[in-house]
Amino acid sequence: MDFLSEHQPEILPGNRQLPPTQGVIEAPHGTTIVAVTFPGGVVLAGDRRATMGNVIAQRDIEKVFPADEYSAVGIAGTAGLAVEMVKLFQLELEHFEKVEGAQLSLEGKANRLSTMIRSNLGMAMQGLAVVPLFAGYDVDRERGRIFSYDVTGGRSEEHNFAATGSGSIFARGAMKKLFRNDLSEADATMLVVQALYDAADDDSATGGPDVARRIYPIVTVITEDGFRRLTEDESSEIARSILERRLEQPDGPRAALL
Amino acid sequence: MSTPFYVSPQQAMADRAEYARKGIARGRSLVVLQYADGIVFVGENPSRALHKFSEIYDRIGFAAAGKYNEYENLRIGGVRYADLRGYTYDRDDVTARGLANVYAQTLGTIFSSAAEKPYEVELVVAEVGETPEGDQIYRLPHDGSIVDEHGSVAVGGNAETISSYLDQRHQDGMSLAEALKLAVQALSRDTNGSEREIPAERLEVAVLDRTRPQKRKFKRIVGRQLGRLLEVGGASTEAESADDADGSEEK
Numbered sequence: 045m046d047f048l049s050e051h052q053p054e055i056l057p058g059n060r061q062l063p064p065t066q067g068v069i070e071a072p073h074g075t076t077i078v079a080v081t082f083p084g085g086v087v088l089a090g091d092r093r094a095t096m097g098n099v100i101a102q103r104d105i106e107k108v109f110p111a112d113e114y115s116a117v118g119i120a121g122t123a124g125l126a127v128e129m130v131k132l133f134q135l136e137l138e139h140f141e142k143v144e145g146a147q148l149s150l151e152g153k154a155n156r157l158s159t160m161i162r163s164n165l166g167m168a169m170q171g172l173a174v175v176p177l178f179a180g181y182d183v184d185r186e187r188g189r190i191f192s193y194d195v196t197g198g199r200s201e202e203h204n205f206a207a208t209g210s211g212s213i214f215a216r217g218a219m220k221k222l223f224r225n226d227l228s229e230a231d232a233t234m235l236v237v238q239a240l241y242d243a244a245d246d247d248s249a250t251g252g253p254d255v256a257r258r259i260y261p262i263v264t265v266i267t268e269d270g271f272r273r274l275t276e277d278e279s280s281e282i283a284r285s286i287l288e289r290r291l292e293q294p295d296g297p298r299a300a301l302l
Numbered sequence: 303m304s305t306p307f308y309v310s311p312q313q314a315m316a317d318r319a320e321y322a323r324k325g326i327a328r329g330r331s332l333v334v335l336q337y338a339d340g341i342v343f344v345g346e347n348p349s350r351a352l353h354k355f356s357e358i359y360d361r362i363g364f365a366a367a368g369k370y371n372e373y374e375n376l377r378i379g380g381v382r383y384a385d386l387r388g389y390t391y392d393r394d395d396v397t398a399r400g401l402a403n404v405y406a407q408t409l410g411t412i413f414s415s416a417a418e419k420p421y422e423v424e425l426v427v428a429e430v431g432e433t434p435e436g437d438q439i440y441r442l443p444h445d446g447s448i449v450d451e452h453g454s455v456a457v458g459g460n461a462e463t464i465s466s467y468l469d470q471r472h473q474d475g476m477s478l479a480e481a482l483k484l485a486v487q488a489l490s491r492d493t494n495g496s497e498r499e500i501p502a503e504r505l506e507v508a509v510l511d512r513t514r515p516q517k518r519k520f521k522r523i524v525g526r527q528l529g530r531l532l533e534v535g536g537a538s539t540e541a542e543s544a545d546d547a548d549g550s551e552e553k
Contacts, residue, residue: 131389135388138385139382139385142356142357142358143378145353145356
């Protein structure tokens with residue numbers, strides 16, 4: 045935010061001096077975020093685990109946030125920094141909207157997030173990286189879009205589906221096999237939870253649905269009508285139906301061989 | 303060398319107040335009313351782009367009469383103040399009282415500074431509470447004083463006539479359509495007590511609606527929704543104030 049950097053630069057995350065450190069700093073890290081587009085919108089979801097080394101730091105962390113009415117951001121990487129970055133990002137979009145009387149374009153929002161990640165590069169090189177996934181409904185083009193980032197702020201638009209975080213390799217594999225072009229909203233929410241389940245299956249840092257503690261993935265849907273987060277009942281319903289099928293087929297749905 | 307004329311401080315202040323009042327009186331009036339589910343802002347505004355009302359923060363709205371560039375300046379200042387507060391502390395720590403104080407300081411300093419001309423603006427800062435009792439409306443005249451208002455307030459050209467009209471007729475717990483109807487009636491007495499018709503497309507209407515599920519309670523009422531409300535006007539209804547057009551209307 046330009047005003048803030050002149051007025052009170054010390055509260056911007058990128059402007060803080062870091063003490064030189066030896067080795068890697070231990071801080072909670074968020075893990076897997078997945079996103080899928082469907083005709084009419086986009087679904088963004090995340091698991092609930094934060095890890096610190098081999099320890100589970102938090103079981104019910106929330107890593108998917110609304111950025112504004114038509115977009116959301118899911119974060120993987122150092123949880124504390126990421127949450128602060130999201131807070132500043134939300135503030136900036138809202139501030140722009142109020143001052144200018146119009147929303148930023150989806151590209152504009154994605155670019156803004158890119159510069160914010162770039163300003164964190166110093167910390168990223170000390171092991172405190174933040175790698176978000178940005179998804180939103182493009183009101184002008186009337187479709188859902190996904191943007192992924194790297195630690196240097198490099199931005200690229202993803203088509204159909206994307207994942208970030210430690211379990212992303214497994215989640216992407218699952219989505220690749222399950223994705224179709226004619227998914228309904230309900231199919232898309234089912235698909236992301238399947239992908240998160242597969243990620244949790246093979247990645248120790250990603251948390252699966254925790255039935256005993258009633259902790260289920262956060263699933264958000266963005267369509268023409270705006271941002272909506274699935275209620276706990278809805279996401280538990282999806283997670284439970286998947287669990288039930290996996291009791292018979294532990295590896296999940298099978299794709300056709302040819 | 304010529305010596306400057308002596309002007310008594312009383313006279314200087316009176317002149318400045320007169321100047322500001324005249325500037326404000328040139329603009330159209332606007333009214334802010336409490337209704338059952340929140341606070342409604344109604345004004346006559348031929349422009350679709352230059353708004354008289356706007357959102358400052360979650361529960362706080364802003365209305366201004368007078369010179370556009372001056373109140374726009376104050377509005378942006380207010381948005382910055384609120385966003386900075388909310389970011390540094392918490393969203394709950396941004397209050398209408400705090401904002402009104404900042405505006406009063408700014409207006410007061412400008413009014414009494416000999417180097418600047420006084421601002422020709424009159425502001426209203428309103429905050430919608432969880433219940434009607436929690437609603438706050440502050441009026442800020444050009445000289446930097448604060449007036450705590452209840453129920454209804456009018457600012458601008460014929461503010462006195464309009465607010466006495468409103469005071470007699472405003473009741474607590476009016477529906478949005480009733481409040482809107484009353485506001486339009488009051489505004490149409492703007493010039494010399496003679497009534498005139500204000501068409502819907504010249505009205506600017508916004509609400510702070512406490513029943514909105516989002517954090518941000520401010521919403522503009524435009525187009526069909528406004529037409530529907532004006533038609534209903536007076537007849538008791540409940541359904542239309544619900545946010546049926548939530549996502550699409552609030553850009």
